[in-house]
Amino acid sequence: MGALSALAFAYGVVVERGRYQLRVEQVPILDAGSEPIRILHLSDLHLAPWQKNAVSWIRALGDNPPDLVVGTGDFFGHPSALPQLKEALLPLKGIPGVVVHGSNDRFGPRVVNPFGYLAGPSARVDHGIPLDFDGLTALYDELGWHDIDNGVVSLTIRGSELEFVGLGDAHAGADHTDSLPTWLEAAREQRSDDTAGARSTTTIGVTHAPYRRVLDALVTHGSELIFAGHTHGGQVCVPGIGALTTNCDLPLSRARGLTMWPHGNRASYLNVSAGIGTSIFAPVRFACPPEAVLVTLVGDDIGYA
Numbered sequence: 001m002g003a004l005s006a007l008a009f010a011y012g013v014v015v016e017r018g019r020y021q022l023r024v025e026q027v028p029i030l031d032a033g034s035e036p037i038r039i040l041h042l043s044d045l046h047l048a049p050w051q052k053n054a055v056s057w058i059r060a061l062g063d064n065p066p067d068l069v070v071g072t073g074d075f076f077g078h079p080s081a082l083p084q085l086k087e088a089l090l091p092l093k094g095i096p097g098v099v100v101h102g103s104n105d106r107f108g109p110r111v112v113n114p115f116g117y118l119a120g121p122s123a124r125v126d127h128g129i130p131l132d133f134d135g136l137t138a139l140y141d142e143l144g145w146h147d148i149d150n151g152v153v154s155l156t157i158r159g160s161e162l163e164f165v166g167l168g169d170a171h172a173g174a175d176h177t178d179s180l181p182t183w184l185e186a187a188r189e190q191r192s193d194d195t196a197g198a199r200s201t202t203t204i205g206v207t208h209a210p211y212r213r214v215l216d217a218l219v220t221h222g223s224e225l226i227f228a229g230h231t232h233g234g235q236v237c238v239p240g241i242g243a244l245t246t247n248c249d250l251p252l253s254r255a256r257g258l259t260m261w262p263h264g265n266r267a268s269y270l271n272v273s274a275g276i277g278t279s280i281f282a283p284v285r286f287a288c289p290p291e292a293v294l295v296t297l298v299g300d301d302i303g304y305a
Contacts, residue, residue: 017278019289020057025258025296027269029202029224032301035158040066040092041293043208043229044275046077046104047085054276055088061292062091067157069095069145072229073102073169073208075136077109077277082135089143096155097145098164102208102230103172106133109279148206150176152187160297161201163188165218171209171230171248177217184221202297210250210272219263225297226270231255233274237287256288258295271295 030037040061047054069092075085108129137147146153148166155162165184168174176183202225205218210228218226233256234243243255253259254272261270276290 016285016287016289017283018053019285020054020276021289021291022061023257023273023291023293025271025293026298027225027258027271027295028298028300029269030160030297030299031200031202032299034160034297034299037068037157037160037162037297038066039295039297040069041072041227041271041273041295042069042075042276043072043227043273043292044074044102044232044277045085045088046074046109046275046277046279047081047088048078048277048280049080049084051077051084051277055084058088058276058292059091062095065092065095066294067095068155068162069097070164070204070206070227071097071099071140071145072206072227072273073100074104074229074275074277076105076131077280079108079129079131082132082139085136086139089139093143095144096157097140097143098148098153098155098166098206099140099145100147100149100166100168100206100208101133101174102169103174104131104279105136106131109281149174150183152184154191154201163201163203164206165203165221165223166206167214167218169208169230170211170214175207175211175214177213180217180221205268209248210246210254210270211248212250215250215261215268215270216263219261219266219268223268225295226261226268227273227295228270229273229275231272231274232278232285233272233288233291235274235278235282235285235288239287243288256291 149168203222205223205226209230231246246255256274
């Protein structure tokens with residue numbers, strides 16, 4: 001048994017951690033007859049300077065450019081990783097994007113007991129090595145991406161009006177969920193009514209950690225699709241069983257993938273990415289390969305496929 005465990009661990013470190021995949025999904029939430037919109041969902045890169053294969057794979061995602069990029073945080077994985085992060089993301093420069101942040105975008109990773117995650121979500125991170133968060137946000141500005149951490153932005157993509165509502169990292173207590181109704185209503189009132197009478201606006205939620213309170217709030221305020229990360233898909237899963245933890249209060253069955261999240265008399269598509277990287281102190285994946293996700297929005301007359 002010990003030899004089998006050691007073999008599985010070695011596989012998770014050497015093979016699975018670098019077995020990058022592009023998951024493809026389709027979501028019918030646009031007006032009937034709308035042009036499809038291809039959204040590249042990036043999450044939890046946890047990039048370190050020596051991860052050249054990860055940099056190359058991320059760069060290659062720009063070979064078939066999406067219409068829009070959604071980033072759900074924890075792109076940093078090491079205090080010195082900003083040059084590698086810039087190298088990885090520059091092929092996506094000029095493509096519209098929206099981003100929120102995870103705690104590891106501000107504070108460096110720490111040594112933790114990986115088995116502690118099985119007992120419940122890890123402790124709130126409010127200390128550690130400060131990272132170059134200003135450099136990170138400057139990179140997003142250079143790419144042309146909008147920082148919507150506890151904010152909202154409206155973008156017109158291929159003739160469709162998309163409203164992106166972002167909430168900060170709930171795992172670090174940085175979400176402004178309680179005040180969401182106030183600032184979201186104010187932003188919507190300030191929006192130009194130039195499109196009055198035109199196509200409807202599609203609201204999309206974006207957050208790092210998919211805690212229930214955040215998902216419920218986004219559904220309540222009209223999100224038809226929510227993007228999230230943080231869970232790493234469980235990172236180490238049991239074949240036939242799945243994730244053993246989500247590191248938040250999200251049910252294990254939703255640790256990765258596209259599902260529906262119901263709340264009240266509404267429901268939203270929920271896309272949780274398993275992420276691309278891992279903490280440098282827990283560099284292993286098992287039955288949970290790293291991923292980016294390409295989500296194509298289509299008209300609701302096409303149907304889910």
